[in-house]
Amino acid sequence: MSHTEDRRQGALLTARGIHKSFGANHVLRGVDLEVGRGDVVALIGASGSGKTTVLRSLNGLETPDAGELRFDGGPVVDFGAQAAGQDGGRSGRRTAARTAKTNRAALRDRSAMVFQHHNLFPHRTVLENVIEGPTQVQRVPRETAVGRAEELLARVGLADKRDAYPHELSGGQQQRVGIVRALALQPDLLLFDEPTSALDPELVGEVLTVMKELAEEGWTMVVVTHELQFARQVASEVLFLDGGVVVERGAPAQIFTDPAEERTRQFLQRVLHPLD
Amino acid sequence: MSHTEDRRQGALLTARGIHKSFGANHVLRGVDLEVGRGDVVALIGASGSGKTTVLRSLNGLETPDAGELRFDGGPVVDFGAQAAGQDGGRSGRRTAARTAKTNRAALRDRSAMVFQHHNLFPHRTVLENVIEGPTQVQRVPRETAVGRAEELLARVGLADKRDAYPHELSGGQQQRVGIVRALALQPDLLLFDEPTSALDPELVGEVLTVMKELAEEGWTMVVVTHELQFARQVASEVLFLDGGVVVERGAPAQIFTDPAEERTRQFLQRVLHPLD
Amino acid sequence: MDWQLVVDSFWPLLLGGLAGTIPLALASFAIGLVLALVVALLRLSSNPVLSWIGRAYVSVIRGTPLLVQLFVIFYGMPEIGIRLDPWPSAIIAFSLNVGGYAAEVVRAAILSVPKGQWEAGWTIGMSPARSLSRIILPQAARVSVPPLSNTFISLVKDTSLASLILVTELFRKAQEIAAFSSEFMTVYLEAAFIYWMFCTVLAAGQNALEKRLDRYVAH
Amino acid sequence: MDWQLVVDSFWPLLLGGLAGTIPLALASFAIGLVLALVVALLRLSSNPVLSWIGRAYVSVIRGTPLLVQLFVIFYGMPEIGIRLDPWPSAIIAFSLNVGGYAAEVVRAAILSVPKGQWEAGWTIGMSPARSLSRIILPQAARVSVPPLSNTFISLVKDTSLASLILVTELFRKAQEIAAFSSEFMTVYLEAAFIYWMFCTVLAAGQNALEKRLDRYVAH
Amino acid sequence: GCGSSGESSGAGDELGLSGDTLVVATEGTYRPFSYHDETGELVGYDVEVAQAVAENLGLEVEFQETQWDAIFTGLDAGRFDTIANQVTITPEREAKYVFSTPYTVSTGVLVVAADNDDITSFADLDGKTTAQSLTSNWNDLAKESGAKVEAVEGWAQAVALLEQGRVDATINDSLTYLDYANTEDASGIKVAAETDEESQSAFVVTPERKALATAIDGALDELQADGTLADLGEKYFGEDVSQ
Ligand SMILES: Nc1ncnc2c1ncn2[C@@H]1O[C@H](COP(=O)(O)OP(=O)(O)OP(=O)(O)O)[C@@H](O)[C@H]1O
Ligand SMILES: Nc1ncnc2c1ncn2[C@@H]1O[C@H](COP(=O)(O)OP(=O)(O)OP(=O)(O)O)[C@@H](O)[C@H]1O
Numbered sequence A, B: 001m002s003h004t005e006d007r008r009q010g011a012l013l014t015a016r017g018i019h020k021s022f023g024a025n026h027v028l029r030g031v032d033l034e035v036g037r038g039d040v041v042a043l044i045g046a047s048g049s050g051k052t053t054v055l056r057s058l059n060g061l062e063t064p065d066a067g068e069l070r071f072d073g074g075p076v077v078d079f080g081a082q083a084a085g086q087d088g089g090r091s092g093r094r095t096a097a098r099t100a101k102t103n104r105a106a107l108r109d110r111s112a113m114v115f116q117h118h119n120l121f122p123h124r125t126v127l128e129n130v131i132e133g134p135t136q137v138q139r140v141p142r143e144t145a146v147g148r149a150e151e152l153l154a155r156v157g158l159a160d161k162r163d164a165y166p167h168e169l170s171g172g173q174q175q176r177v178g179i180v181r182a183l184a185l186q187p188d189l190l191l192f193d194e195p196t197s198a199l200d201p202e203l204v205g206e207v208l209t210v211m212k213e214l215a216e217e218g219w220t221m222v223v224v225t226h227e228l229q230f231a232r233q234v235a236s237e238v239l240f241l242d243g244g245v246v247v248e249r250g251a252p253a254q255i256f257t258d259p260a261e262e263r264t265r266q267f268l269q270r271v272l273h274p275l276d
Numbered sequence C, D: 001m002d003w004q005l006v007v008d009s010f011w012p013l014l015l016g017g018l019a020g021t022i023p024l025a026l027a028s029f030a031i032g033l034v035l036a037l038v039v040a041l042l043r044l045s046s047n048p049v050l051s052w053i054g055r056a057y058v059s060v061i062r063g064t065p066l067l068v069q070l071f072v073i074f075y076g077m078p079e080i081g082i083r084l085d086p087w088p089s090a091i092i093a094f095s096l097n098v099g100g101y102a103a104e105v106v107r108a109a110i111l112s113v114p115k116g117q118w119e120a121g122w123t124i125g126m127s128p129a130r131s132l133s134r135i136i137l138p139q140a141a142r143v144s145v146p147p148l149s150n151t152f153i154s155l156v157k158d159t160s161l162a163s164l165i166l167v168t169e170l171f172r173k174a175q176e177i178a179a180f181s182s183e184f185m186t187v188y189l190e191a192a193f194i195y196w197m198f199c200t201v202l203a204a205g206q207n208a209l210e211k212r213l214d215r216y217v218a219h
Numbered sequence E: 001g002c003g004s005s006g007e008s009s010g011a012g013d014e015l016g017l018s019g020d021t022l023v024v025a026t027e028g029t030y031r032p033f034s035y036h037d038e039t040g041e042l043v044g045y046d047v048e049v050a051q052a053v054a055e056n057l058g059l060e061v062e063f064q065e066t067q068w069d070a071i072f073t074g075l076d077a078g079r080f081d082t083i084a085n086q087v088t089i090t091p092e093r094e095a096k097y098v099f100s101t102p103y104t105v106s107t108g109v110l111v112v113a114a115d116n117d118d119i120t121s122f123a124d125l126d127g128k129t130t131a132q133s134l135t136s137n138w139n140d141l142a143k144e145s146g147a148k149v150e151a152v153e154g155w156a157q158a159v160a161l162l163e164q165g166r167v168d169a170t171i172n173d174s175l176t177y178l179d180y181a182n183t184e185d186a187s188g189i190k191v192a193a194e195t196d197e198e199s200q201s202a203f204v205v206t207p208e209r210k211a212l213a214t215a216i217d218g219a220l221d222e223l224q225a226d227g228t229l230a231d232l233g234e235k236y237f238g239e240d241v242s243q
């Protein structure tokens, strides 16, 4: 791919002190994150530890209560400001709301997301799913969008499914279409939320293989996953999340063979050797 | 357990030439199966290969189109007879229908099933879920049933959850209650349909551990599973199903290290090494 | 607006509601629900004749005006020798009507309970009838509260037709007062307000019931 | 049964249905649906004032008798200087009514579309309005066909009340013929049969529509 | 309860009644003939005439109130013995039912809005719109005069339509108009013309109950003779309306 080279330099995304509560449930308690161009960051951790919430904070699906995000050397999106605004009476609240809205959209437009349950549009064909974003939002001419979509579908081995509806595909095929739909937006950052955990085991491979290829091509990716084998082989950095905090981070080789923290060790033990 | 000894002798269940179609979809194409007392039979195979359908045929949730089942040296339940009855005009059909009904109930009363999605009764507490079968169907006095239920719950570490509702439990806890509900029926045969595949990875262990203990106590079990590690450690026999036929059967050591069939080898490769 | 009239007619109207509308609606709804369950089971039956009977019943009840149904029960039945008093006639007619509408709700609610619940019932040894009563219906109840309360609210208003067969209820009272005073607009608005009060109380009851039934269901 | 009367009155009744009942129901339903969407969005709004307006509207429409709503539009509005002809009055009143009932259906249907669909729309850059129109509503449509067709069937029968505000439709025709011949039972039964025919055709249409919309949805 | 009350054999048996009760259907919403007063009691000219007739015959009277739509159906079904609700004698009805001698004789009035000077006779109705209740025979008169008829529930709605200028006229019983003019504010409407022809209202029974009609005839004769009918007319209309 032509843009491979210019992806490998500088921090694309920096997150600092991200906090998020749902009601009384303080889910994220100050998460820091740095993603360089071309990095593949794997987020692992137990259910409920906040992995999904971190990911969703990166593309504006959740608005953090505090913390800041910075994209590609651009302006700092400061969620603390918003929290301050909340004390600032009515007009303060309004400004804060407006800012939050702009911030969320700015975040979202740099990234694309692949969901655990694909979330394909069931009433549209595979092709229509893929070109929906480019044609409806990015105003790419339909011709161009279709051309690109077909190219991408061919790359993941689904050229012949362009006119199928999502429910006519297997789980693995659906997830691959989900990936293509994300790629078609030409984002700077790809976000994956357990893209294989709802799949039958023998279909996991076909999706992971596509993701591995993307990593090799230099796409920047943040991947929430339980596939520790994949994280080990593909990730440039692994973050272990527990109780809304990044407990440990490091190269996969270190985390998996010699975790510094007891909590990490226990988690890995439970997942890798459930019967012991 | 007191009944451990008398479980280890003779074939408890024999199935011969089981066929089953759903409409035009010929799902089972002559499945043979023998389960000895105290055996743990693991059924593995790709999605759609018919594993669940085999299991459901064993407890009457599906009525096979042809084949025979024999329980514990009892009378042969011949599903072929029923097919014959279908040609035999009205009264033939009626007799066949009656026979099928008796057969199904007979099968069901010897076994108990643990489902993939637990299927606990959401409007009843844990305890009520467990004693429902004994008190409502088997006419065990409530006192006795509660006593047994509490014993079983304690054994799987859920003594303190007896008055909780299912939605207040974690996935792993729900599955353990499902197992207790099955055990409370004191069946001859336990059937498991992928009891861990809907669980978060770090919760898989707690369920598999309970199942392993049951196997060690001598319960007779048929387990559909994708947990090859578990099958390897616990099963006395592994059956690989493909396209509605048992392609290969044997001891776990043999199947996993040296499969005789190419199809078995491919399947194991895909599941165990998805990224290669 | 003639406020004196509004004040004077409030009690007679409310009384018409409390002594006519509400008991009529409650009795018909209770009986109608039982009927609805029977019809829903007919419709769900694998026996084509039974299922056809269920479908035909629903089709006729829902496809024809309630007014005609009332007419047939009250004025038509005597021609085949069955003569009932106004109240029994009204309760029968409204129950049959509720039975037709609620049958669809009950049927949908039964179908909405996951198949796995039937299967769990089967595996622990239950007969279909026992599974239905102990496992399926309690869960179907939760799902059917909102649509059934719609049926009930419609019923409350539909009971105004009972005046055709000599039952005195809220709306009939309103007509009487309107005929006397010629202020039909005022009186009808007042009656509407009382209907609205009844419905609001019902809606509150519905919410409470939903909350109660939600207790043991995941969110 | 006076068969000559049945034969003689069939065409006038059917005509009353085709020229009155059906166009009135169709027009009111179309306008009412648009209104229902607006009200459903109000109710779903996070703005408490808007959501209160939506709730109040639904509460009033569903809590008060349709007859009074018709009277207010037709006999009441002139008192504040708005005098509409019978047909426009009827269409407005029935549309407002449908709007209240269908709003709940539309709201439930929108809520029934998995949240992930909104999120997928968001991640590919869509505004909420665009997500609604291109992603959510097409899926909500499938879910709302059965309850909406119930609303429509009720509407068809409710249009009989339009006769109260001088619109001639099927039921008014029946009343005229019955008043003239004094054979109320016969004529009303015949009218009921024609309503039932209309409803049966509608139900068939509903089935066809459901099949069409099922095309691209998993089973 | 409805219909069958007492077991004691009496005057009712010979008339084909079950027991000693005369069951009379009436609308209860047709002022001043049949309506509920401030106290909620059923009163009105027709109601009191029916009571007087029953008393004369030695019968209990029981009123059943229902809408016009149901009133003849109920008579056919044997739910009521007779109707006291200004049922006008028409040839169509005479073909099906048996009438007593009339107890109300009245004319019809053509009522228009107070500021309407275009309509001064029934002939002027040609091409105009009138509001009529379908229950009355004035309906036919309006049609014969060439008017387009809009059907309304009752007198009050007809007046509202007139005052709102939505119809040009309404034809109704002069007695109804008089009562309205006496009790309500009738400044918005006026009488434009009156019919020459009189209409007659009577009790109506099914043909099997011919004996009952004959008995009612006898009772009405006596009530006429002893001045009861005239008194009732005075009470409700300020004049005798029975002949
Ligand atoms: N929209 C929400 N409203 C309320 N609570 C929420 C919401 N989203 C998440 N939570 C809660 O936040 C906590 C973290 O959730 P999150 O989904 O981020 O965990 P996770 O690490 O992704 O877990 P899993 O592996 O199960 O996906 C959980 O306790 C969850 O219940
Ligand atoms: N009730 C049914 N009606 C129609 N087809 C069915 C039914 N149950 C199963 N099938 C079909 O039968 C085939 C085998 O299904 P089965 O559930 O037994 O497979 P499985 O091996 O358990 O797969 P999985 O691993 O996905 O659970 C599939 O093609 C499935 O679609």
Ligand SMILES: [Mg+2]
Binding pocket: A051, A052, A053, A193
């Ligand atoms: Mg998650």
Ligand SMILES: [Mg+2]
Binding pocket: B051, B052, B053, B193
């Ligand atoms: Mg299965």
